Amino acid sequence: MKKIPIIDSHTGGEPTRVVLGGFPDLPHSTLAEKLAALREQHDQYRAAVCTEPRASEITVGALLLPPVKVGSVAAVIFFNNVGYLGMCGHGTIGVIATLRYLRRIQPGVHRLDTPVGTVACTLADDGMVTIENVPSYRHQQAVTVAVEGYGEVVGDVAWGGNWFFLVDANHLPFGRSDIPDLRNFARSIRDALGKQGITGQDGAAIDHIELFGTPSSANFDSRNFVLCPGGDYDRSPCGTGTSAKVACLADDAKLLEGQRWRQESIVGSCFEASYRRAANGIVPIISGRAYVCGEGSLLLDADDPFKFGIQ
Numbered sequence: 001m002k003k004i005p006i007i008d009s010h011t012g013g014e015p016t017r018v019v020l021g022g023f024p025d026l027p028h029s030t031l032a033e034k035l036a037a038l039r040e041q042h043d044q045y046r047a048a049v050c051t052e053p054r055a056s057e058i059t060v061g062a063l064l065l066p067p068v069k070v071g072s073v074a075a076v077i078f079f080n081n082v083g084y085l086g087m088c089g090h091g092t093i094g095v096i097a098t099l100r101y102l103r104r105i106q107p108g109v110h111r112l113d114t115p116v117g118t119v120a121c122t123l124a125d126d127g128m129v130t131i132e133n134v135p136s137y138r139h140q141q142a143v144t145v146a147v148e149g150y151g152e153v154v155g156d157v158a159w160g161g162n163w164f165f166l167v168d169a170n171h172l173p174f175g176r177s178d179i180p181d182l183r184n185f186a187r188s189i190r191d192a193l194g195k196q197g198i199t200g201q202d203g204a205a206i207d208h209i210e211l212f213g214t215p216s217s218a219n220f221d222s223r224n225f226v227l228c229p230g231g232d233y234d235r236s237p238c239g240t241g242t243s244a245k246v247a248c249l250a251d252d253a254k255l256l257e258g259q260r261w262r263q264e265s266i267v268g269s270c271f272e273a274s275y276r277r278a279a280n281g282i283v284p285i286i287s288g289r290a291y292v293c294g295e296g297s298l299l300l301d302a303d304d305p306f307k308f309g310i311q
């Protein structure tokens with residue numbers, strides 16, 4: 001029986017499963033090499049953690065590793081039921097909450113290495129976490145895509161640590177009961193982007209679709225629905241998605257440096273965002289709170305035909 005010790009948390013409703021051990025050794029020096037080895041040689045461990053019967057489409061896994069950069073507290077590789085994520089905002093907040101729960105960190109500033117860069121995270125006394133994300137930017141503005149069953153849809157392509165297609169969908173209802181319709185719409189957009197060759201920089205696939213609707217109250221600036229690569233939606237306002245949004249707002253001069261943006265998720269949770277300018281775009285600053293909600297071990301029984309998940 002193989003054991004994989006884990007801690008579960010959720011950030012605004014979106015789960016993060018931190019893996020503390022039990023994965024094969026990744027004795028490479030860079031995080032990119034470790035990620036490549038995990039993907040190419042040990043991908044079944046990702047599936048064991050993030051697919052059914054132990055998890056679902058919405059689970060984000062976070063493999064906790066020793067830091068690769070001087071001054072960092074840890075390194076992390078994020079993954080889900082279909083593959084790997086460059087960065088993950090809600091997941092980073094979950095990792096910091098987990099390190100706090102394990103008493104490995106105290107309130108203060110902690111640096112976390114991710115495959116797309118090092119992220120500074122500030123843990124406050126009350127458990128709030130503020131992350132300074134990787135530099136984010138709008139790649140293309142007002143791109144038109146023909147979406148089967150919906151007609152022409154216009155959106156922006158932006159990077160916030162993952163690639164996003166951002167669509168103003170204020171004309172659509174944004175209640176909980178509208179989620180199936182929003183999901184179908186977002187999935188159709190993603191299919192159309194792939195078929196029509198609309199990509200991020202250097203041909204990168206756009207694997208997150210972000211729709212914006214009217215917020216539930218004047219406490220928020222906007223409400224979003226974010227389709228994740230696995231096919232389900234982010235219960236949180238999506239840290240990298242909020243970063244992509246802030247990059248577009250900054251480009252349009254609709255949000256000034258240091259000004260606050262309150263992004264509501266489709267389930268009513270909130271991330272507070274702002275940005276500072278940097279040489280290569282803007283640095284989004286995202287605050288949220290995660291709660292540890294489970295602790296234990298996954299067991300991989302050698303006799304279990306689904307020990308590495310249903311794939």
Ligand code: PYC
Nearest residue numbers: 088089090238239240
């Ligand atoms: O919070 O950045 C995020 C995220 C990406 C996918 C799910 N959550």
